[in-house]
Amino acid sequence: MRWLPLLLLVLPLAACGGGKSSAPPSNLSPIAYVKSAASKTAQAPSEHAKITANATVGGQPLTVSGAGDFDNKTHLGSVHADFSVAGLSGTIDEVLDGTTIYMKSPLFSDGLPKGKTWLKLDLQKALATKGIDFSSLLSQDPAQTLAQLQGSGSVTKVGEETIDGASTTHYRATIDPSKLPQFEKIEALTGAKYGPYDVWIGNDDGYVHKMSLSYSVGVKGAKQSVSTTVSFSDFGKSVSVTVPSDSESFDATNASLKGLGA
Numbered sequence: 001m002r003w004l005p006l007l008l009l010v011l012p013l014a015a016c017g018g019g020k021s022s023a024p025p026s027n028l029s030p031i032a033y034v035k036s037a038a039s040k041t042a043q044a045p046s047e048h049a050k051i052t053a054n055a056t057v058g059g060q061p062l063t064v065s066g067a068g069d070f071d072n073k074t075h076l077g078s079v080h081a082d083f084s085v086a087g088l089s090g091t092i093d094e095v096l097d098g099t100t101i102y103m104k105s106p107l108f109s110d111g112l113p114k115g116k117t118w119l120k121l122d123l124q125k126a127l128a129t130k131g132i133d134f135s136s137l138l139s140q141d142p143a144q145t146l147a148q149l150q151g152s153g154s155v156t157k158v159g160e161e162t163i164d165g166a167s168t169t170h171y172r173a174t175i176d177p178s179k180l181p182q183f184e185k186i187e188a189l190t191g192a193k194y195g196p197y198d199v200w201i202g203n204d205d206g207y208v209h210k211m212s213l214s215y216s217v218g219v220k221g222a223k224q225s226v227s228t229t230v231s232f233s234d235f236g237k238s239v240s241v242t243v244p245s246d247s248e249s250f251d252a253t254n255a256s257l258k259g260l261g262a
Contacts, residue, residue, distance in 0.1 A: 030157050031173075033171070033201070034155055034171050034201070038199075040206045040207075041206075041207060044072065045071065045072060045073050045239075046073075046238070047069070047233065047235050047236075048068070048069050048233050048234035049067065049068055049070060049079075049230050050230065050233075051067065051068070051081065052064070053226065053228040053229070054227050056225050061085070063083060063085070065082055066082060067079070067080065069234075069237070069239045069241070071241060074241075075097070076097055076241040077241060078093070078096070078241050079093070079094045079096075081093075090106055090107045091105060092104070093105070095241060095242070097243045099123045100120065100123070101120075102118045102119065102120050102121075104119070112250050117244075118244040118250070120244070120251045120253070122251070122253045125253050155171055157171055158172050163200050163210050166202050167202070168200040168201055168203060169203055172198050172199075173199070175194045175197050191217060191218035192215055192216070192217050193215060194214075194215045195213065195227075198210075207235055209232055209233075210231045211230050211232075212227075213227070213228060214226065
């Protein structure tokens with residue numbers, strides 16, 4: 001399952017936030033406007049997210065589409081997604097509990113020990129041996145991510161667009177990787193390279209309605225590219241997430257680290 005690490009890179013990107021009901025002041029500069037909207041976005045207790053992603057794994061295309069709900073205060077979320085890669089297609093259910101990810105899929109269920117239905121990966125523990133604090137990377141607060149754009153080379157206004165019936169303004173930023181947390185360690189481990197970062201902000205409500213980014217990483221010496229788009233709605237809705245118990249989960253943390261090229 002050499003493609004499994006790419007699912008780990010794609011799906012957790014949905015773990016962002018929602019916002020308050022008022023838009024940021026209109027007289028702000030583009031970078032200040034994006035930062036203000038991100039701060040508002042982080043204050044909602046929850047949101048629904050739709051995810052689409054495309055990636056390459058060893059030259060094979062990987063496509064993912066799914067949706068899920070996330071509670072930003074408790075850092076819990078769940079996603080159901082369909083994917084296709086290397087001639088295989090299937091579904092995967094994922095539960096996010098802080099920096100721990102639980103996954104269930106018919107494609108690998110037969111390989112789990114008897115009585116286990118979920119694959120558990122503790123990413124914080126896995127990357128700690130590499131000197132990386134994953135808790136700061138898997139922030140469910142988009143303000144942390146978007147605030148980093150202040151250190152970017154530029155942020156420009158692209159234009160007005162309608163997203164799922166909402167009037168939004170589209171902004172694009174060029175990311176300065178040196179401003180990202182622990183970038184030197186991450187670059188040494190993955191060879192990560194980042195493309196443009198796009199954000200669509202609601203003109204009336206100040207929500208971040210859509211986020212899109214692309215990047216590439218090197219896994220076992222092979223370059224793999226990822227492009228992901230996440231759309232947000234239902235800000236503040238009630239979210240119920242059940243974390244799989246130890247009795248039904250197989251902890252594959254060490255195996256997942258090997259799969260990531262450690």
